Amino acid sequence: MKYAVDLHIHSALSPCADKDMTPNNIVNMAKIKGLDVIALTDHNSCANLKAVSKCAERSGLVFVPGMELETSEEVHLICLFPDVAAAVEMQCIVYSALPHMANRDDIFGRQLIMDETDRVIAEESRMLLSATALTSEEAYSVVRRLGGAVIPAHVDRPSNSILANLGFIPEGLGLKYLELSKYCDRVHFGVVHPELGGYGTVISSDAHDLGSILERETFLELSELSCDAVIGCLSDLYKFR
C-alpha cells in the first residue's frame, strides 16, 4: 500500500529552523497535513529524536529517527535509522567527527534540545552547521552497519548536494533513492539527468518551519506501515542487517 511521507524535517535543534519547530508542533502539524510517516533530520545531531519519537508514538504517527549529515565533501545525506538507539550511536560517531567550534547563536541561531512536553531541557553549544570529517563512503558504511538507509539530500540544488559537490554519484555507494527538493520539477530533472534513471526519487520538504511540512504528496509503497518497512523500502541492503 502507498503511504504519505515526509522524510526531511528539522526541529528547533537545527540553528536555521524556526523555534516553534517543537516535538509536539511537528507531530501535530504532520497529523493535520494527513501524513502517515515523518522523519526528523536535524543537522549532524539526533538530540531531539527521543522527544519527537514519544510524541509521534502518542499520536499514532509512524516515526523514522534520522539525521541530516554533512560529509567532509559538504554533501548533505539524509540518514535514517531503524530506532532511536541506532541513531544515538550514529550521533556519537558524528560528534567525534565534528570540529570543536562553539555555536554563535547570534549569527546561526539557537540549538534547542526539548523533551516530549516541548520544554527546553538543554541547548547544544557545539556548532552543528558544519562539515564533519566523515566522507560520503564512510557515512554510508556506518549507517548501513547500524541497519539504516541513506538518501542524498536535495540533489537538484546547487549546494550541499552530492551531484553539485561531487559531480556525479560515486561508484560503490549502494544508494536506492535520491531526494529532490520540494519545488523540483521531477520531469525536467529526469530529462537533464538520464543517467540517474535507475534511482528512485523521493520529494521531501526540508521543512524549517511548520507550514512547509508536506501534505499528502510524496508516497512510498510499503509492505506495512512501520519504520522498519520504510527503511526496507529505501535500502535494499536492509536484508543484510
Added chain:
Amino acid sequence: MNVPELSEKLGARILTGEPAQVIKVEGMYCCDLLSWVMSYAKKGSAWITVHTHLNIVAVATLMELSCIIIPDGIEVDETTIRKAVKEGVTILGTKLSAYEICCVAHDCGI
C-alpha cells in the same frame, strides 16, 4: 610549461609518481564544486581543488585536465592516488594556498 616544471616552481610533490607522459599546462582552473568543473574547466588546465574524493580523478579524465593540484598541504587518500595512477592523472600536493598557486602560475606565464 609542462606539469613537472610547474610542480618544481610550486615546490610541490608529485603524489602519483613520475608521469608517464609530459603534459603541457595550458591554463589554470580553481573550483571545488565538481559539477561546476565538469561544466566550465578548459582542456589542458591545471585544476586546483581541496577535494580529495575519488571523483576528482574521473572529472580530470573527463575534462582532459593537465593535472590536479591539492593546496594547503591536504593529505590525499591512497585510494584516490591509486585510481589517479591507473588513469594516468597527475596529482600534485603543495603547502601553498590556491591563491599562492595561481600567483606562481601567473608569474610563470600561464
